[in-house]
Each structure stands twice: as C-alpha cells, then as structure tokens.
Amino acid sequence: MTVIESMEAGVRTSPYVSTPARVLDVEKLTDLETLFVLEMGHGRALDHRPGQFVQAWMPGIGESPISICSSPTRGRAFELCVRRVGEVTSHFHRFRPGDELGVRGPYGNGFNMRSLEGHSVVVVAGGLGLAPARSVIQYIIDRRDHFDQFHVLYGTKTPADVLFRHDLSLWRHSALMNVMVTVDRPDEQWRGRSGVVTKLFADLPPLDPDRTSAVVIGPPVMFKFVVIELMARSLPADRIFCSLERRMKCGVGKCGHCQINSEYVCTDGPVFTYERMRSLPEAI
Amino acid sequence: MTGRILSHAELIELIDLLGASRRLIGPVRRGDHYFYEPVAGAARLALDAPQCVYSPKSFLFPPEETLLTFEKESGRFVAQPVLHDAPIALIAVRPCDIHGIRLLDHVFAAPPGDAHYEARRRQTFILGMDCAEPCRAEAFCADMSANTAHLGFDLMVARLAEKLEARATYAIEAGSETGENVLAEFGRGRAPGAVDEAARAERAARKRQAFPKRLRCDVDELPMALQRGFASKTWAQTAQRCYSCGSCNLVCPTCYCFNIRDDISLDGNCGSRVREWDGCQLRDFALVAGGHNFRSDPAQRLRHRVMRKGRWIQDRTGLPGCVGCGRCDGACTAKISIREMFNALAEEAGHDGD
Amino acid sequence: MKPRIAIFSLTSCEGCSLAILELEDQLLALLGGVEIVNFREGMTERAWDIDVGFVDGAVSTPQDEEEIRKLREHCRTLVAIGACACLGGVNTLKHQQPPLEYREYVYGAGAKWFPTTSARPLSAVVKVDYELPGCPMVKEEFLHFVKCALTGKQFRLPADPVCTECKKLGNLCRYEKGELCMGPLTRAGCRAICPAYGSVCEGCRGLLGADAVAAAREVFPARYGVPFDRIADRLRLYGAYQDDGENAISGVLQPSR
Ligand SMILES: Cc1cc2nc3c(=O)[nH]c(=O)nc-3n(C[C@H](O)[C@H](O)[C@H](O)COP(=O)(O)OP(=O)(O)OC[C@H]3O[C@@H](n4cnc5c(N)ncnc54)[C@H](O)[C@@H]3O)c2cc1C
Ligand code: SF4
Ligand code: SF4
Ligand code: SF4
Ligand code: SF4
Numbered sequence: 001m002t003v004i005e006s007m008e009a010g011v012r013t014s015p016y017v018s019t020p021a022r023v024l025d026v027e028k029l030t031d032l033e034t035l036f037v038l039e040m041g042h043g044r045a046l047d048h049r050p051g052q053f054v055q056a057w058m059p060g061i062g063e064s065p066i067s068i069c070s071s072p073t074r075g076r077a078f079e080l081c082v083r084r085v086g087e088v089t090s091h092f093h094r095f096r097p098g099d100e101l102g103v104r105g106p107y108g109n110g111f112n113m114r115s116l117e118g119h120s121v122v123v124v125a126g127g128l129g130l131a132p133a134r135s136v137i138q139y140i141i142d143r144r145d146h147f148d149q150f151h152v153l154y155g156t157k158t159p160a161d162v163l164f165r166h167d168l169s170l171w172r173h174s175a176l177m178n179v180m181v182t183v184d185r186p187d188e189q190w191r192g193r194s195g196v197v198t199k200l201f202a203d204l205p206p207l208d209p210d211r212t213s214a215v216v217i218g219p220p221v222m223f224k225f226v227v228i229e230l231m232a233r234s235l236p237a238d239r240i241f242c243s244l245e246r247r248m249k250c251g252v253g254k255c256g257h258c259q260i261n262s263e264y265v266c267t268d269g270p271v272f273t274y275e276r277m278r279s280l281p282e283a284i
Numbered sequence: 285m286t287g288r289i290l291s292h293a294e295l296i297e298l299i300d301l302l303g304a305s306r307r308l309i310g311p312v313r314r315g316d317h318y319f320y321e322p323v324a325g326a327a328r329l330a331l332d333a334p335q336c337v338y339s340p341k342s343f344l345f346p347p348e349e350t351l352l353t354f355e356k357e358s359g360r361f362v363a364q365p366v367l368h369d370a371p372i373a374l375i376a377v378r379p380c381d382i383h384g385i386r387l388l389d390h391v392f393a394a395p396p397g398d399a400h401y402e403a404r405r406r407q408t409f410i411l412g413m414d415c416a417e418p419c420r421a422e423a424f425c426a427d428m429s430a431n432t433a434h435l436g437f438d439l440m441v442a443r444l445a446e447k448l449e450a451r452a453t454y455a456i457e458a459g460s461e462t463g464e465n466v467l468a469e470f471g472r473g474r475a476p477g478a479v480d481e482a483a484r485a486e487r488a489a490r491k492r493q494a495f496p497k498r499l500r501c502d503v504d505e506l507p508m509a510l511q512r513g514f515a516s517k518t519w520a521q522t523a524q525r526c527y528s529c530g531s532c533n534l535v536c537p538t539c540y541c542f543n544i545r546d547d548i549s550l551d552g553n554c555g556s557r558v559r560e561w562d563g564c565q566l567r568d569f570a571l572v573a574g575g576h577n578f579r580s581d582p583a584q585r586l587r588h589r590v591m592r593k594g595r596w597i598q599d600r601t602g603l604p605g606c607v608g609c610g611r612c613d614g615a616c617t618a619k620i621s622i623r624e625m626f627n628a629l630a631e632e633a634g635h636d637g638d
Numbered sequence: 639m640k641p642r643i644a645i646f647s648l649t650s651c652e653g654c655s656l657a658i659l660e661l662e663d664q665l666l667a668l669l670g671g672v673e674i675v676n677f678r679e680g681m682t683e684r685a686w687d688i689d690v691g692f693v694d695g696a697v698s699t700p701q702d703e704e705e706i707r708k709l710r711e712h713c714r715t716l717v718a719i720g721a722c723a724c725l726g727g728v729n730t731l732k733h734q735q736p737p738l739e740y741r742e743y744v745y746g747a748g749a750k751w752f753p754t755t756s757a758r759p760l761s762a763v764v765k766v767d768y769e770l771p772g773c774p775m776v777k778e779e780f781l782h783f784v785k786c787a788l789t790g791k792q793f794r795l796p797a798d799p800v801c802t803e804c805k806k807l808g809n810l811c812r813y814e815k816g817e818l819c820m821g822p823l824t825r826a827g828c829r830a831i832c833p834a835y836g837s838v839c840e841g842c843r844g845l846l847g848a849d850a851v852a853a854a855r856e857v858f859p860a861r862y863g864v865p866f867d868r869i870a871d872r873l874r875l876y877g878a879y880q881d882d883g884e885n886a887i888s889g890v891l892q893p894s895r
C-alpha cells in the first residue's frame with residue numbers, strides 16, 4: 001500500500017483524519033476576508049448541500065469550521081470565504097494556489113433545498129453571513145424555475161465590509177432576482193442604501209405567507225429583528241431557516257463544544273428553523 | 285436460574301484466565317481509597333472495593349490521546365490515524381460505571397463512529413460486580429435506576445455470602461457471547477442449587493431495602509422538573525460558589541467532551557493531533573474567536589451541566605445522563621452537589637404544580 | 639539566521655537559575671546553532687540585538703529596574719519567566735515585614751548598604767510580551783514556548799485550573815485528606831506537580847481569574863470555616879501582583895472590607 005492509499009484507508013477509519021484539498025485560486029475580497037477555490041485531492045466533488053460546512057485543517061496549527069460558500073450545482077471545485085480573526089484563519093490566509101490543506105466534511109444538516117421548491121425565497125444575510133447564504137443563492141439561480149419570487153437582502157457595517165461585490169453586481173443586474181444591499185455606516189463614496197438590513201423590508205413586494213420561505217444568516221443581533229419583520233408578514237416560524245455558529249472541535253457530534261442546550265450545532269444544525277430556535281433559550 | 289456459582293478462589297482463577305490474554309485492570313487499594321489500575325494478577329485486586337475514586341472511563345477514553353500523526357513536505361501532507369486495540373479486561377466494574385460506559389458506547393458509536401474509542405472498546409472485556417448496598421453517602425444510583433446493570437457487561441458477579449472474603453461465594457452470569465464462551469472455557473464452579481437460589485433471593489431482598497431514596501422525585505419526573513426550573517434562581521445562587529474548575533466533569537463516568545489540539549515538531553515538518561478531556565464547566569468551553577463566550581456566566585455553565593445530566597442526554601440517547609455515582613459531589617471542593625440541585629429543582633417544580 | 643536568545647536574571651532564588659542552566663543545555667541540544675547570549679554576569683556596554691529575551695527574578699533593587707529597562711530596549715520580545723518575574727514571587731513576602739528586618743535577614747549585618755525597593759513583577763516596570771509563570775517555571779512550557787516562537791505557532795497559557803491536570807492524572811484530591819489546595823484557583827500548566835507528589839497547590843502559577851476568586855470568597859468561610867483573608871495570605875506567598883491581562887484581577891487579594 002502506498003502512503004496515500006493507507007491514508008485514504010485512514011479516512012474511512014477515523015473521522016478526524018482529513019483528506020488533502022488543493023488551493024486552485026485565491027481572491028482577496030476585503031481587508032479581512034479572502035475567497036479560496038479548492039478541489040479535493042481525490043478529484044471527486046464534495047457532494048455537499050448549501051449551508052453545510054467543512055473542517056479546514058492547517059497541519060500543526062489547527063482546524064476551523066468554515067461554511068462552503070459555493071453551490072454544489074457549480075461543479076467539482078468548492079469555495080470557502082475565510083475571515084482572518086485568529087491563529088488558524090490567519091494561517092489560512094497565507095495559502096497560495098497549489099498549496100494543500102486538510103478538509104473533513106461536508107458536515108451539518110445544511111438547507112433542505114427541495115423543501116423550498118415552489119416557494120418564494122427571501123434570503124437575509126448580514127456580514128460574513130453572505131458566505132453560507134451564497135451557496136443557497138447560487139443554487140436557486142441554477143434552478144431558478146423551481147422557485148417563485150427570489151429576494152436577497154444584504155447588510156454590512158460599512159461599505160468596506162461588503163463581500164462578493166462582483167457577484168452582487170451580477171445578481172443586481174440579473175432579472176432572476178431582486179437584490180438589495182445596505183450598510184449601517186455609509187461613507188462619501190457609497191451610493192447605495194444605508195441603515196440596518198431590516199429597513200429593506202419596506203421595499204419587499206407582498207409575499208404569500210403560505211408559500212414563502214426565509215433564509216436568515218448573520219450575527220445574533222440581526223436574527224432578532226429580521227425575525228420580527230418576517231413574523232409581521234405572517235411567515236410561519238417553521239418556514240424561517242437560520243444558520244447558527246458555535247465553537248466546534250470535532251464536527252461530528254462527539255466533542256460537545258457546539259451545544260446549544262440539548263442540540264449539537266454540528267450535527268443537528270447549523271440550520272435550525274425559527275420554530276426550533278424558539279424552544280432553545282440559549283440559541284440567540 | 286442461569287449462571288454459575290463460584291468460590292472466591294475460583295473467581296480469582298477466572299480473572300487470571302481473563303488476564304492470560306488481556307491486560308487486567310481492576311480496583312487496587314491505595315491508603316483509604318481505591319483506583320482502577322493495571323495489575324499483573326488477580327491476587328493484587330481489591331474485589332470488594334466499594335467505588336473507585338475514578339471511573340474506568342480513562343481506559344476507554346484516555347485523558348489525552350494522539351488521534352493522528354502527520355508529515356509535511358513541500359506544501360503537501362500525509363496523515364495517519366493512531367488506533368490502539370490491545371485487549372484489556374476491566375474487572376469489578378460497578379453497575380453505575382457500566383451504565384456510564386453504555387452511554388459512552390452510544391455516543392462514540394453514533395455515525396460516524398469514533399474509530400479510536402471503538403478500537404479500544406471492541407477489545408475490552410467487562411466483568412461487572414453488583415452492589416448490595418450504597419457505596420457512599422453521595423450515591424443516588426438507585427434513584428437513577430443505575431445500581432443494577434442488565435446490559436453492557438460480559439460477565440456479572442454478585443457476592444452472595446457476605447462473610448469473610450476468602451469464604452465468599454459468587455453468583456456469576458454472562459451478558460454477552462464472549463462472556464458465555466469464557467465461562468464455558470473456564471468450566472469451573474457449580475450450577476446453582478436451592479441453597480444458592482435462596483441466598484440470591486435473600487440478597488436481592490436485602491438490596492431493595494439497602495438503598496435509601498436520596499432523590500426527592502422520581503427519575504421519570506426529573507427531566508420535567510429541570511425543564512421547568514430553567515429560569516430558576518437556584519443556578520445563580522449555587523454558582524456563586526462554583527470555581528469553574530471542571531473537576532465535576534472530569535470525574536463523571538458519563539462526561540465525554542473533549543478538545544483537539546495540534547502539536548508540531550521544531551522543524552515544523554511533522555506533528556500530531558491530540559485530543560484531551562474537556563468540560564462544559566470550564567470558563568472557555570464555549571468561547572469563540574473574537575472573544576465571544578456563549579456561556580460566560582458560571583451560572584449558565586452550571587445549569588448546562590446539570591440540565592445535560594438530568595435531561596438532555598436522556599432526551600438524545602434514551603440513556604441516563606447521570607448514573608448517580610456521586611463522584612461529582614465528592615470531587616467538588618466548593619461542595620456543590622448535583623443531587624441537591626436536582627432536589628432543589630424538583631421541589632420548586634412541585635410547588636409550581638400546587 | 640538563527641534567532642538570538644538571551645537569558646537574564648534579576649533578583650531571584652536559585653530555583654529558576656538552576657532550571658535555566660539545565661534548559662540552556664537542552665536548548666543547545668535542540669536548536670543546534672541557536673545563539674544564546676548569557677547576561678547573567680550583568681550588563682556590559684556592547685550593543686545587543688536580541689530576538690527573544692527571557693528574564694527571571696523580580697524587580698527588587700534600583701539596579702534591577704535600570705537593567706530591565708535596558709533589556710526591554712534591546713529585546714524584540716520580552717518574556718518573564720518564573721513566579722518572581724511574573725507575579726513578584728516570594729520576593730513580595732518582604733512587604734509583610736518591616737524593611738530593615740528583611741534586609742538584615744537577606745544581606746546580614748551589611749544590610750544598610752543594600753537599599754531595595756519593593757519587589758515587583760517585570761510588568762510593573764516595562765511592557766512584557768509573554769509570561770511563563772511557576773516557581774520554578776515549568777521547563778516543558780519554556781520549551782513549548784521556544785517551539786511556538788520558531789514555528790510561528792501562537793503561544794497561549796492554559797486557561798484551565800490545576801484541577802484539570804490533577805484529574806487527568808488520576809490523583810487523589812488533597813481535600814479528601816482535609817487539606818486546602820489552591821488548585822481550583824490556579825492556572826494549570828505545571829501538570830499538577832504538587833498534588834501529584836502529595837502536597838497542596840500553593841498557587842505559584844498565579845490566579846486564573848476573578849470568577850474563581852469570587853467563588854473562593856464564598857467557599858472558604860462558608861464551607862470550611864476559614865476566613866478568606868487567610869487564603870489570600872497564602873496566595874500572596876507567590877505574588878501580590880496578579881493580573882492576567884484579559885481578566886484584570888489585581889487587587890482581588892486585598893483584605894476584605
Ligand atoms: C458552522 C460554522 C461555519 C463557519 N463558517 C465560517 C466561514 O464561512 N468563514 C469564516 O471566516 N469563519 C467561519 N466560521 C468561524 C470560524 O470557524 C472561526 O472564526 C475560526 O474557527 C477561528 O479560528 P482561529 O484559529 O482563526 O481563531 P482563534 O481565535 O485563534 O481560535 C482557535 C481556536 O481556539 C478557540 N479559541 C479562541 N480564543 C481562545 C482563547 N482565548 N483560549 C482558548 N481557545 C480559544 C477558538 O474557538 C478556536 O477553536 C464558522 C464557524 C462555524 C461554527
Ligand atoms: S454508586 Fe451505586 S452502583 Fe455505583 S458503586 Fe456506588 S452503590 Fe454501586
Ligand atoms: S453527574 Fe455526578 S453523580 Fe451523575 S454520573 Fe456524573 S459524576 Fe456521577
Ligand atoms: S467541581 Fe464544583 S466548583 Fe468545580 S466546576 Fe464543578 S461545580 Fe464548579
Ligand atoms: S488536589 Fe488540588 S488541584 Fe488536585 S483536584 Fe484537588 S483541589 Fe484540584
């Protein structure tokens with residue numbers, strides 16, 4: 001057996017052994033966030049669902065859970081958008097095309113996209129939340145005729161924090177969807193809207209509450225207010241899907257770090273309906 | 285009646301037979317206390333040890349273990365899992381600890397199975413030792429229905445005649461095919477007779493009386509009592525004393541949380557990933573990058589542990605999250621007692637219901 | 639180029655110096671060509687360019703103070719090692735005695751020739767980049783630190799108390815023997831060496847945080863009948879200066895009321 005073969009045997013035996021993934025491309029998105037295009041060393045697709053995440057490993061440094069920010073409908077390569085906040089993520093930012101990191105996953109439940117079919121979909125994202133939301137958005141774009149109205153509402157603190165500008169401008173000019181972007185604190189150059197993301201709800205057309213689903217991903221403060229808006233439009237709590245973050249070590253429901261009350265975010269989540277979240281006092 | 289009756293000498297022989305092909309681990313006396321330790325032969329064991337200071341979980345789930353090693357070369361890496369599967373026999377495991385191991389089995393076997401735990405567990409023979417009376421004042425195993433085990437062992441021994449150890453007799457039963465095979469291979473002892481039947485019935489009757497009720501609610505009522513008490517003042521009141529030291533977690537036979545860290549060689553070319561015990565009472569357990577701590581208050585952490593032990597684990601696995609062994613009470617230098625917390629919340633819930 | 643490491647001692651006991659001597663040999667064996675500049679004999683007038691300067695001992699004399707300021711200027715990274723350098727260490731005991739008495743005790747009849755200031759940790763005088771506490775400091779932690787410095791890994795002190803290491807080792811808790819151990823309040827990293835050898839932890843690696851101290855104020859009087867001030871006296875043995883940066887706890891050991 002070659003070393004690589006025995007390693008692949010290891011992947012089957014221990015859930016903590018990563019598979020090598022190669023960096024194909026690197027794109028700086030903001031001062032803090034960088035997009036990495038990756039491909040698994042074995043050449044097969046990740047076979048993920050929008051909203052799932054991987055454990056990205058820098059051997060000797062550490063491992064971090066990172067959402068897959070591309071849709072499975074886009075081929076074998078997959079993308080991660082990484083914000084530099086600490087040791088592992090800083091190390092990640094040093095990666096260049098050709099470098100190899102370890103990847104375990106995909107993990108988590110992800111969004112059940114089939115259950116959204118036939119519905120109008122409102123995606124509300126705040127800050128880095130656009131990364132996981134982007135996998136949902138790309139998926140809907142690629143299967144556009146399966147969905148009714150499609151709205152994307154995105155808010156960041158400042159114009160400098162806006163992620164995926166290239167995507168946003170493409171989406172904005174596409175007839176497939178309605179995209180609205182706002183920043184909390186605009187600067188002189190900012191031509192778009194300003195204020196918190198909930199202000200964008202005023203411009204949403206009427207939605208049929210029985211046939212609309214919402215995808216909400218962002219910082220905890222955002223959830224509270226977005227959910228109020230959605231409930232005001234009579235969206236049922238079990239049609240509001242949120243993605244949550246916690247500390248994670250194993251990613252496979254063993255280490256206990258990601259618990260919210262009785263739930264394990266890595267296996268029961270990271271996607272929870274608002275209905276479920278309401279029964280978890282520590283969720284928001 | 286199934287099983288066999290063994291004399292003390294025969295039991296020692298049986299354990300040595302197990303030890304012929306496995307590393308023996310059982311209770312050893314150190315001063316006034318007992319610890320599970322590897323021994324060369326059964327004669328070294330304190331078979332009548334009440335409860336060991338630590339549960340035998342460290343032999344299945346070590347406090348620190350290397351999960352994998354890796355090598356790096358020119359931007360690429362190769363990683364190899366590290367698995368240990370040397371056969372061991374855990375001797376004189378008490379019912380509470382058997383229930384604890386069953387929970388670990390459940391958690392680590394849930395897909396994707398934890399190969400590291402499973403490799404050890406598959407090679408582990410468990411010889412249980414039933415309790416006829418409570419081992420300590422803090423134990424409430426009977427209240428948690430954990431002072432008897434019907435599953436989760438290969439052999440189970442109950443000491444019948446409680447006189448001098450050397451003259452004691454033991455009823456032994458198999459709980460697995462491996463256990464049955466070992467008994468058959470051993471071939472010693474005798475089939476139980478009418479006298480043994482009587483002795484066993486008498487022991488069972490005595491056992492029923494011997495465990496006082498130490499929980500002020502039924503084990504079935506506990507989850508609801510805890511749920512109702514989620515916003516109780518008890519958490520903050522009790523947590524004023526809590527050091528967040530994690531001792532209660534680390535001594536608990538049903539605690540399985542862990543951390544994983546990377547180690548690297550000086551030249552940066554090879555290293556390992558190591559897992560180590562962690563605990564939800566420790567301050568930084570739910571801390572994330574950027575400094576946000578999802579349970580920053582000691583009261584939140586105390587509540588989290590107690591809710592898990594009394595309700596959430598049961599909800600998730602159908603197995604008790606607390607086996608009532610009382611070790612956390614004993615280990616808490618701040619004298620915080622999970623049993624007293626259960627009782628306080630059960631009482632509050634009772635008053636609510638009135 | 640190999641990093642230049644310097645080791646320097648201010649006022650301290652033999653314990654840390656010995657550990658450092660041992661470490662120098664280990665370091666040389668480990669790192670081969672690493673350049674170790676030893677300043678134990680005192681500062682000379684040559685120009686220094688030091689990557690990592692390790693300093694043990696408390697700042698106890700005006701000379702100490704002058705030297706630590708100089709060292710700070712010449713070291714890119716300054717690391718305090720041992721309880722004295724991190725917390726003031728056993729040197730701070732003299733705060734509890736009249737000045738002349740301790741000077742006589744330490745320096746004999748010539749005491750009046752040795753004016754000393756109060757013993758302070760390095761951080762009371764200069765900016766310290768890292769602290770490796772313990773009395774003596776923990777050799778393994780020192781080596782781990784050097785490893786982190788060389789491989790670019792982030793160095794973090796353990797954020798858990800000594801009890802976690804004690805339990806992982808399977809020790810019998812000293813409280814079972816009726817002894818009051820400071821493990822629940824103290825930062826881990828020493829592998830619970832004192833309980834492992836049958837004595838209590840005296841807190842030489844410093845307090846873990848304000849929460850644990852607040853708990854101790856409740857626990858000792860109410861559960862053990864021991865006034866907190868007596869516990870605080872014990873914790874002061876290794877240093878009255880306790881400030882872990884992220885969670886400022888200096889002052890928590892002041893007598894209650
Ligand atoms: C489901 C999920 C999806 C995510 N998706 C993304 C994404 O798409 N993009 C993205 O950029 N981020 C994402 N994150 C967040 C990302 O995982 C963290 O930012 C990252 O793990 C931080 O690691 P670090 O080593 O850079 O930070 P560090 O702060 O160095 O943390 C290293 C590890 O230690 C822990 N830690 C932090 N501080 C301390 C301390 N003081 N003491 C002890 N331990 C500490 C951390 O929790 C982490 O486990 C996601 C998180 C989750 C749970
Ligand atoms: S806690 Fe109960 S089951 Fe466990 S050893 Fe004590 S008496 Fe036996
Ligand atoms: S919670 Fe306490 S009593 Fe219950 S099993 Fe764990 S250590 Fe034993
Ligand atoms: S052992 Fe006691 S003091 Fe320590 S964390 Fe547990 S409850 Fe708190
Ligand atoms: S001996 Fe000390 S350090 Fe060890 S568990 Fe007991 S209190 Fe903690």
Ligand code: SF4
Pocket residue numbers: 772773800821824825828829830831832833838839840841842843844
């Ligand atoms: S056990 Fe306590 S006193 Fe002993 S070395 Fe560790 S921190 Fe210092």
Ligand code: FES
Pocket residue numbers: 247248249250251252253254255256257258259264265266267
């Ligand atoms: S990350 Fe380990 S249980 Fe969820």
